Amino acid sequence: MTPVLRLLARRLGISLIVLVGVSMLIFGIARVIPGDPARIALGPNATAEQVDALRESLHLNEAIPVQYGYFVKDLLRGDLGTSLYTNRPVTQDIAQFLPATLELVLFAGILMVGIGLPLGIWSARYRGRWPDHVIRLVSLLGVSAPSFVWAVILMLLFAFFLPIFPIAGRISDIYEIERVTGFLLIDTLLAGNLAAFRDAFWHIVLPAFALAVSGIGQAARLTRANMVETYDKPYIEMAQAYGFRARRIARKYAFKPSLIPSLTIIGLDFAAMLGNAFLVEAVFAWPGLSRYGVAVILRKDLNAIIGTVLIISATFLIVNLIVDLLIAFLNPRIRYSQRGSS
Amino acid sequence: MTPLLSLKNVSKTFGHGDHIVQAVRDVSFDVMPGECLAVVGESGSGKTTLANMILGVFGQSSGELWFDGKPLPTRRTLEHRSAIQLVQQNPLSSLNPKRSVGASVRLGLDVYGIGSPSDRWSLVEAALEEVGLPRDFRKRPPAALSGGQRQRVAIARALACQSRLVVLDEPTSALDVLVQARVLRLLNDLRAAKGLSYVFITHDLSVVRNVADRVAVFKSGQLVECAETGAIFENPREDYTRQLIGAVPVVTREEIELRNTLATEGQT
């Protein structure tokens, strides 16, 4: 087995352990709380018999570990139960709302990496001079407010005062796009409707940017910090002593070694956007998982809550896995190591 | 005379499965009371592994260690621990930067219950004085000391524990020559005054020549040659020993001559 494959297997194993842990944690929280889930589900007007019947069918009379066993059994069959809010299977709800959120988060992730990394590189290269000061200040401002504040400010500036972007939604009502992937930017292209694509693109810019602001700041700060550390390494001193161009050192010889430690954290920040998407979606009326999530939470719809958290955690773990692979690809020490661990 | 420390067919392997590394193989030697035994070798020779086994950081895979005529268990008693102490190469890292020099020296006294708690600070100061540092250094952080002074503190820490055997792991290789000479002299004086034994681990043969009674040469985990210091330098039996001596950078004409004669002897 090659080291990379071994690493992948190891990480997959750990991810599975973690996912089981997450499900136990969230299941535990949902079961330990005061109040009878069956009573909450049926409302105050239900009779005691009705509640008992539901308790029986939900296995609520069993011990908690047994309940968890039933839950896992269902989960493995792809059954997360029925949402009490929509009266549909939770998996179906998630399938409907997740793509919009993922599209937003992916777009924001591209902005984060595409803007944050170059800012960080630039800042480190001009350490202690004015570009550095400006970038540091701006990125610090970026991480200093929650994304809903940026959402409100951006909306106010670029949708109301300067009406460049639409105020809310994913696409204008006039377009009817057949749902294939659920990603509008892809579905519009698949439908060959360029005007719709443009419209969808225009809609996503502000929310994605609002979501990305703190990520951009975080990525820039992190990249700068790691690059500054790398600049003190003997091999950079050697590159300078050999007269390599400053720009080439910044973009290649200092950037790659410092990207490796940054990537893990960038992955975490990217995942944090899954949570922050809740805030941005609320401001821009983005029809994603957030509206559903908040609605089910306010209704104490336990199946739906567990499902939503699990799916977000799984997405998060997948992102981390990809990041680990990327690191293995960039870091020859992992690629060629005997033991295949980082 | 019973040896203070004996190693009998000691081996150490690390890892398992396909990745076994034999760090030390079947090593036997004695250290007599009051003796300084130099352990010489390059990186990968197993000398640090050896030191860690003597200190009880980890146990040997096979073989036995004896101390003062009795077997030395891997789980050391406090008595054993206090008797065998360590001075490390890098005094910058061997002293905790966030604790005062005195606190570092005192640790052993607290662990072994040497002296009454109220006396311990004065014992610490006495130990500092013994290595040529002023008593009031006790309150200083390591950062306020020079490299040589820090190494003296590390020596004081070993002394304060009333040790009988000190493992010196490259104690002077991080120091400048002038400082090195002073620290070596201090080590020599302390050994004579207190009847200490040293296991002096180093790669620097010119130091070995002037401080050791006997020399053990290691290569890839094996003991290749062990003899009186004079014999090793004047009449080395192994080629590897000859190579090591030949690689020492020297400053005087006599030394160059010695090296040249060794080199020509080696060819015949």
Next chain:
Amino acid sequence: MKRTLVILLRNPLSLIGVILVALVVLSAIFADFIAPFPEHRGSVVDFVNFNKAPNATNIMGTDLVGRDLFSRIIYAFRISLVLGVVVLAIATPIGTLVGLFAGYVGGKTEFILMRLTDVFLSIPPLVLAIAMMGVLEPTLMNAMLAVTAMWWPWYARLVYNIARSEREEGYVLAAEVIGASTPHIALREILPNCLPAILTKMTLDMGFVIIIASSLSFLGLGVQPPTPDLGSMVAEGARYLPDSWWLTVFPGLAILIAVFGFNLVGDALREILGADQ
């Protein structure tokens, strides 16, 4: 300590940070004396003055039931700070202990503790808090609980990384050879070397806790009205954009200023204490 303070006050940026933090903290403590309308922190209704743009009496305008926005923002600082202090006071020691022992002891302890930490870290921070608030009643107390539950793993991870590298330092070997106990080595030898990083992270985290707490209440899952909270104020005002812009802009800026202040100080501390990761 003294040196740290001197450097902190000499650099213009960190000086601004210190001033911002001082302003926020002092106005939270002395809110009763500073706020022009202290009674407006509660459920006061003044329909004569409702929804007024900033003016001489109400420098940040009034909300939809006529309460002075400036007064409410000052009281909201108080809630945010109390929440931040309580969360960090509980999360930091827990996370530090977990990270310290996992990092120093290694082996099975390390595996179990760090996988447990990974479980918590694998749920995006806000989502865990949202989920917890979903099943719990949205009160200040529960908000603190939820945020604390998601916070300690970050300290565990931070301290774990430092402890793991400190474990390789000579002074740890020295203490082990002497035979010092594991608690002694972890708490007396290694912990002091983690403190600068912990202190720096706590400063930066005051800001992040404020962000998370306001995010919860923005979603209606945190502190409940009529208690003034910056997040719920923004949420409430967002429905009246752009006409009543002050309803969102001022609470939003208040979050920004408070967090920015803590971040400036935290950044400066990181540089002075040399506590990079």
Next chain:
Amino acid sequence: MRDVLRIEDLVLKFRGYTGVTEVLHGISLNIRAGERVALVGESGSGKSVTARIVLGQLQELRSAQVQGGLYFEEQDLNRLSRRQWHALRGTHMSMIFQDPTSSLNPVFTIGVQFTEVLRRRDPKLSKEAAAKRAGELLNSVSIHDHARVLNAYPFQLSGGMNQRVAIAMALANHPSLLIADEPGTALDVTVQAQTLHLMHDLVERTGTAVLFISHNLGVVREFADRIYVIYRGRIVEQGPTQAVFENPRHAYTRALMAAVPRITGGGVPEIQDMDGAFFDPLEVHGEDRP
């Protein structure tokens, strides 16, 4: 004979929180073409910063103030633009560092780094031509499995191997001056001895002048034609290696020599406290220009 490098009355000051500290108090030295000159001193004596000044790297720090004459191949370095000075690095002057493994970039192969060095002189050099040229250069340092070494990352090679690579890289563009800062100190003694011999032979063959910076008197004696002894930012003694070693005149040089333990024995040297005399004026041995 003409000088490859001439330093005149070089002063270096650092500005810090606590005010200005002077690190070099006006040192002068010269290196003739093809000559091997050692600058020997203890840690903190200012020997390493001197190398950074010659390369023009220290001048780029804003906290450093550098004064004094610097002449390289008859050009006044101080009159060159930053760009012109930069252009000399890696081509006309190059450098070898203390630890070969950490001075090579860990995430790029030796081949990539070698190509970059070769392109300093010939920016249009193709990959294949670079590999061929690198192979020849590796031959000169007795590395014969070129393909393996060029495709390897530094961590996959031994310290001695990396040191050979570093030597080959340093001499790749035929520099007239090579600065070696404590080369091989991080290596095992036998490996250090081998690589030093290799470097010695190679610079002799190519006629490259060397500024050899070291704290190790023994190494210096074997490598250098002439030495400068530096103590706390002042040159205290200079002259041909043989003369200085046979007859050290300055109190500091004497103390330094006395402090080195001899492999012929004689016990641990005794060092008198005579630091005062270490500030005595410069001692210059014959056959040497002041």
